[in-house]
Amino acid sequence: MRPDRAADDKTREFERISHQVVANDQREDLTAGDRAAAVADMLELGFSVTKVAKAVSMPREQVKANGVIGKSEKARAAFEAGQLDMEKAAILAEFFLMWTTHGESAQRSDQLVVGWGHARADREDGRDRVLGGPGRSRW
Numbered sequence: 001m002r003p004d005r006a007a008d009d010k011t012r013e014f015e016r017i018s019h020q021v022v023a024n025d026q027r028e029d030l031t032a033g034d035r036a037a038a039v040a041d042m043l044e045l046g047f048s049v050t051k052v053a054k055a056v057s058m059p060r061e062q063v064k065a066n067g068v069i070g071k072s073e074k075a076r077a078a079f080e081a082g083q084l085d086m087e088k089a090a091i092l093a094e095f096f097l098m099w100t101t102h103g104e105s106a107q108r109s110d111q112l113v114v115g116w117g118h119a120r121a122d123r124e125d126g127r128d129r130v131l132g133g134p135g136r137s138r139w
Helices: 009-027 032-044 049-056 060-069 073-080 086-101 109-125
Strands: none
Touching (some): 009 032, 009 049, 032 049, 032 060, 032 073, 049 060, 060 073, 060 086, 073 086
């Protein structure tokens, strides 16, 4: 048992999650989905990418990608199953989050293909456009 040195509940929760990630990595590797969920939880607590990266011994870019993947159940499942690499899972997660944030159902497969292309293009060229939804222009 580690001594409790946390100043508040958020810090205590952060330390608990990061300790679990590190301990489980030393015993038996976490699944990619579990790791992404843990990173997303730590970021949701309000801690910086740098602090999370140091806590779980992961490069900052991987923390950013895992933080996005961890927020999307569908992207996390595809990443965990090995269907998508980290970059593609992060793009898919961004798309699902953007799509559901704008009140549209992420289950309409005819729109997913179009949205996937837009999300990937946005990521590649650094633009941050707002999705207009099915049948609406994005620009």
